[in-house]
Amino acid sequence: DTEVTQTPKHLVMGMTNKKSLKCEQHMGHRAMYWYKQKAKKPPELMFVYSYEKLSINESVPSRFSPECPNSSLLNLHLHALQPEDSALYLCASSPVGTSGRYKVTDTQYFGPGTRLTVL
Amino acid sequence: DAKTTQPPSMDCAEGRAANLPCNHSTISGNEYVYWYRQIHSQGPQYIIHGLKNNETNEMASLIITEDRKSSTLILPHATLRDTAVYYCIVRVVGTGRRALTFGSGTRLQVQP
Numbered sequence: 001d002t003e004v005t006q007t008p009k010h011l012v013m014g015m016t017n018k019k020s021l022k023c024e025q026h027m028g029h030r031a032m033y034w035y036k037q038k039a040k041k042p043p044e045l046m047f048v049y050s051y052e053k054l055s056i057n058e059s060v061p062s063r064f065s066p067e068c069p070n071s072s073l074l075n076l077h078l079h080a081l082q083p084e085d086s087a088l089y090l091c092a093s094s095p096v097g098t099s100g101r102y103k104v105t106d107t108q109y110f111g112p113g114t115r116l117t118v119l
Numbered sequence: 120d121a122k123t124t125q126p127p128s129m130d131c132a133e134g135r136a137a138n139l140p141c142n143h144s145t146i147s148g149n150e151y152v153y154w155y156r157q158i159h160s161q162g163p164q165y166i167i168h169g170l171k172n173n174e175t176n177e178m179a180s181l182i183i184t185e186d187r188k189s190s191t192l193i194l195p196h197a198t199l200r201d202t203a204v205y206y207c208i209v210r211v212v213g214t215g216r217r218a219l220t221f222g223s224g225t226r227l228q229v230q231p
Contacts, residue, residue, distance in 0.1 A: 004162070033218055042206065042221035043163065056218065090162050092219075107153075108219060110162030 003027075004111035006091050012117045015081060021114045023074040023091030032074040033108065034066060035090040043090055049074060050096060081118045088113045123207045128226040131201075137194040139225050141207030144188040151210050152183060153219070154192045156203040163206065163221075166192065197229045 004025045013019050023032065031050050035043040048056035049068040063085075065077040074091055094108040124142040131137040143152065153168040167174055167181045169190075174181045180193040194201055206224040 006162075035218075042223060043219075045218040045220070048218055088160065092162075107165050107168070109165065112162050113160070115160070 004091055004093055004109050006089075006111035006114050008114060009112070010115045010117075012119065013078065013081065014119050015083070017081075018077070018079045020078065021076040021089055021091075021116075023076075023093075023111055024072055025093040025109070025111075026072055027093060027109070028071075028095070029093035029109075030071055030096040031094045032068060033092040033094075034074070034076055035092065035110075037088040037090060037113070039087075047076075078116075081116075083118050086116055086118045088115050123209055123222050125205070125207055125222065125225045127223065128228070130228050130230055131194075131197045133199060133229050133231050134196055137192075137197040137201065137227060137229070139192040139194075139205050139207075139227065140189065141192070142189045143207070143209045146187050146209055148187075152181065152187075152190050153208040153210060154179070154181065155206045155208065155219070155221075156201075157206070157224075158200075158203040166205075197227075199229050199231060201227065202229045203227060 007022045011019060033048050034046040036046050037043040045058050046060045047066045052068045052071060063080050067075040090113045091111040092108040122145060151168050151170050154166040155163040156166055157163045167176055167179050169181045169183055171183055171187055181190060183190045204224040204226050206221050208219050
């Protein structure tokens with residue numbers, strides 16, 4: 001099973017709302033990622049979790065708050081977003097070498113994404 | 120990570136081979152070449168990767184030149200479902216950076 005699931009598929013929220021995006025995988029992967037993709041642009045990295053700890057934050061505004069409650073789940077909490085935050089949010093996962101070393105051949109598997117619209 | 124250069128768009132007739140080029144002239148010896156594709160509004164899908172030898176799997180073949188400065192992804196019998204944006208990504212070893220850096224990709228349109 002190489003499936004990464006994301007919920008919801010679509011989300012519309014106002015600028016004062018608080019919402020969460022959810023990502024789940026059961027492949028035993030210990031690295032999980034959030035990417036953001038604007039229309040007609042390639043995906044851009046937001047966050048990386050390795051062994052449930054945040055290892056990379058690509059200078060993402062604090063209105064985006066990631067959380068990795070266990071090795072299978074990754075959340076992205078949203079608060080006070082702006083209309084320019086409207087995008088496709090993609091989750092991915094990959095294996096990590098048993099020693100924790102960077103493993104170049106670790107393939108990333110992506111979920112279908114959540115299409116977010118901020119009004 | 121080494122930069123990659125891909126043509127912005129290509130057309131291919133259904134049933135014919137699609138050959139997608141990628142230039143990575145600054146690639147270093149420990150960098151792999153990865154290919155992903157993204158069908159409209161879906162998540163990127165892994166296709167294939169290689170270091171220096173040619174690789175083949177059930178989806179595609181990857182041909183890497185001997186000097187490793189360029190590569191070609193081959194879809195042997197393109198179908199309409201292969202219409203997508205194809206990303207060539209080069210990944211460096213040992214920096215601890217785990218994520219993928221996507222370029223602009225090639226938009227492949229398979230024509231009936």
